[in-house]
Amino acid sequence: MPFFSLERTVPLPLDEAWRRLTDWPRHGAAVPLTRITVVTSTPTHEGTRFVARSGIGPLGFDDPMDVTLWRPPADGEPGLCRLEKRGRVMLGWAEIEVRPGPGGRARVVWREELSVRFLPRVLDGVVAFTARTVFGRAANRLLRRA
Template identity: 35%
Template sequence: MIEVVERVDVVAPAAVVWAAVTDWHKQGEWMLGTRVRVEEGDGRSLGSRLSARTALGPLGFTDHMEITRWEPPVSCEVMHSGRVVRGPGGFTIEARGVSRSTLVWWERLTPPMGALGVLAWRVTGPAFRLGIRHSLRRFADFAESRT
């Protein structure tokens, strides 16, 4: 299992951070190389299905997800069920007073292709983590601009 946990502090109330992070159609404005679509449901309730296309030029994959926990403005969890990304993930928002929050992004993924997938993760994992950190810094700017 691959576990990734990253945090970013945001100068915005939890409700604003929640609205920004769950604005699926705009996630591509801050998440590197990714476009998210609501495929089924309203994207704001249990059972809603999302797809996230992540690509760099012609190379990419689609991450299929179903919302399995929806507790605004605190927690959202999804189950990833794509070929490349599989397992639970989500985020929580920790209020830090009335005007500050921390977004905690987490993934607990099962690598595809057994031992080969584990080896591939050892090679790509550091870049993945850097990409998430960079994206979360962009997210903080994105959310703060909404206040």
């Protein structure tokens, strides 16, 4: 499975960076042609499930995800969230970590291992590059908007 990671340092407190990155419906506004539906009760916790629907009309696919680790930042300690992708098309996991950075800023680390079913392994580099680009832009949008 292709793996990628990206890092951002932002002028936000830890809890605000965390809130922006883990507001799942907002991801739909940040990822092109995608909408997010949370299918379990709020607030987010281990066991929360949501579905990212990507595509246009009937030409799309669902990417169901489960929150398997939920540890928000507290008392200056880092926060960590782990998602497991359990779809018929997208498989893998993602981790979003928010930790103290230089000068009181928040340091965000997004790690993801992603596999697209039916694509040959020879395309893993293309998948990793595309995912890093798409999710990097999404992280930027999420972190810029309140």
